[in-house]
Amino acid sequence: MTAPITRxxxxxxxxxxxxxxxxxxxxxxxxxxTAAAALPTSDTAYxxxxxxxxxLASDFYSQAIAASVSGAAVTKYLKIAYFxxxxxxxxxxxxxxxxxxxxxxxxxxxxxxxxxxxxxxxxIVEFATQLEATILGTYSGAIGQIQTTSLLTGLAxxxxxxxQHQSYFAEAAGGRAFSLSFPPALTIEQxxxxxxxxxx
Amino acid sequence: MRVFAPGRLISVVSIFAxxxxxxxxxxxxxxxxxxxxxxxxxxxxxxxxxxxxxxxxPDNTYSFGSTTTLGTQIANGAPADILMGANTTETAxxxxxxxxxxxxxxxxxxxAVVVPKSNPGNISSIxxxxxxxxxxxxxxxxxxxxxxTVTVLNNMGxxxxxxxxxxxxxxxxxxxxxxxxxxxxxAGFVYLSDYVTDPTQLTxxxxxxxxxxxxxYALAIVKNSSNQAADQQFVNxxxxxxxxxxxxKDGFLPLTAPTPSISKISPLSGKAGATVTVRxxxxxxxxxxxxxxxxxxxxxxxxxLAAASRLTFVxxxxxxxxxxxxxxxxxTATSKxxxxx
Numbered sequence: 001m002t003a004p005i006t007r008x009x010x011x012x013x014x015x016x017x018x019x020x021x022x023x024x025x026x027x028x029x030x031x032x033x034t035a036a037a038a039l040p041t042s043d044t045a046y047x048x049x050x051x052x053x054x055x056l057a058s059d060f061y062s063q064a065i066a067a068s069v070s071g072a073a074v075t076k077y078l079k080i081a082y083f084x085x086x087x088x089x090x091x092x093x094x095x096x097x098x099x100x101x102x103x104x105x106x107x108x109x110x111x112x113x114x115x116x117x118x119x120x121x122x123x124i125v126e127f128a129t130q131l132e133a134t135i136l137g138t139y140s141g142a143i144g145q146i147q148t149t150s151l152l153t154g155l156a157x158x159x160x161x162x163x164q165h166q167s168y169f170a171e172a173a174g175g176r177a178f179s180l181s182f183p184p185a186l187t188i189e190q191x192x193x194x195x196x197x198x199x200x
Numbered sequence: 201m202r203v204f205a206p207g208r209l210i211s212v213v214s215i216f217a218x219x220x221x222x223x224x225x226x227x228x229x230x231x232x233x234x235x236x237x238x239x240x241x242x243x244x245x246x247x248x249x250x251x252x253x254x255x256x257x258p259d260n261t262y263s264f265g266s267t268t269t270l271g272t273q274i275a276n277g278a279p280a281d282i283l284m285g286a287n288t289t290e291t292a293x294x295x296x297x298x299x300x301x302x303x304x305x306x307x308x309x310x311x312a313v314v315v316p317k318s319n320p321g322n323i324s325s326i327x328x329x330x331x332x333x334x335x336x337x338x339x340x341x342x343x344x345x346x347x348x349t350v351t352v353l354n355n356m357g358x359x360x361x362x363x364x365x366x367x368x369x370x371x372x373x374x375x376x377x378x379x380x381x382x383x384x385x386x387a388g389f390v391y392l393s394d395y396v397t398d399p400t401q402l403t404x405x406x407x408x409x410x411x412x413x414x415x416x417y418a419l420a421i422v423k424n425s426s427n428q429a430a431d432q433q434f435v436n437x438x439x440x441x442x443x444x445x446x447x448x449k450d451g452f453l454p455l456t457a458p459t460p461s462i463s464k465i466s467p468l469s470g471k472a473g474a475t476v477t478v479r480x481x482x483x484x485x486x487x488x489x490x491x492x493x494x495x496x497x498x499x500x501x502x503x504x505l506a507a508a509s510r511l512t513f514v515x516x517x518x519x520x521x522x523x524x525x526x527x528x529x530x531x532t533a534t535s536k537x538x539x540x541x
Contacts, residue, residue: 041354041360043357048411049408066479068464195408
């Protein structure tokens, strides 16, 4: 069983490394380092998918912010979500880097969105709700399938954050902040196919 | 002289077969040059460019085949003017060995899975290729499309499972396309451009973007070519917007950055010396900002994230009221009217 990573441990690592961002990024990377010499191939594949998911999320939020069509309250949370996704990206990309694998970067993938996604605040929060549900399902599925146990706590922390995003944007879209007791976990195939809808 | 460098072994049969076809093209070109009546070049090119290159310039002699094989032939003295490879490594290797001039990247591609129109394997996702009984064709790992296939499958963690269903390995993507189109196999790994150029007999199955390798094509002029000026003219033609448009039309990816767009300029007015912020997409690759009359403005890229890029510029002293244009290597974005106060 893996020990949970507390805020105190985060801050401790931050002090050692000298930068909070580095500490967050290092969390999963260090976990990978302390795992077996190399991640199983299936784990590396899952992490690649998560890197792609985080790039999509970052791209979406950056475009949503740049569209400048949302009110102050939603814009505030779009910016927070964007910041979170950037940190998540650095964290999961750090796992690959720790394995000697070059992670995908923003310019490697061209994303596409349904027409009108960034037209109004309503269209943005509705898409955000859908996207976050997919990302949450992806992380839930990953937690169920990844064999390297030292990664699981960090992935669960990210999943929790994604659930918070989904909850906020679902309510902002006029829906319920939460409802399902067990939101669905996606297989890697389901998640991959879902994300394929948003790549050019 | 290199004959069979380590890791570059190709079946004797495939080399022999390609030598025959290439030899014919090379002889034709040499004859043409000796008479000084034809300016045609002999271009060795990866088979994924079989359709696009004759569209760009039909007056050359093209020999299509595996990039790896063509590179080996050039190293062994085959009479080519230019090598256009489906990767960057072959031209780089030839360059390091002194056979070609400095390589130049000229286009990109993506890997794809194709199935026959009838789709007998009932394949709708790349993961379906793991199902027992599915028959798959792929290129040999020694050629670019084959190595990209291995990379994708390793990236997805399904290489071992897929390989149990691979029934044949080809010398290039063209042979994979043929076998799939004929229904000899349930699926095959090819380039997206292979599908785009002839979609009538094939159905496309997307390879996920998160697992895609970086597929960049590079060309290089052969040092022994006696047509160096014409070679360079051809290279310029390939890199020109017109040449690039042919590649994009046939399913290749543009080499240059995506075009810029402006979402917001703040403020939309100001006097000379004022600093103005521009937000938009792909502004991180901006190369110039111009006011009406061609008056350039100095600028600074603040955010390099393409999808939410931001830059600032200083209103130049000779600026006039009007639309501002921001240019990057792929195109130009035009703003609303900026008022100079």
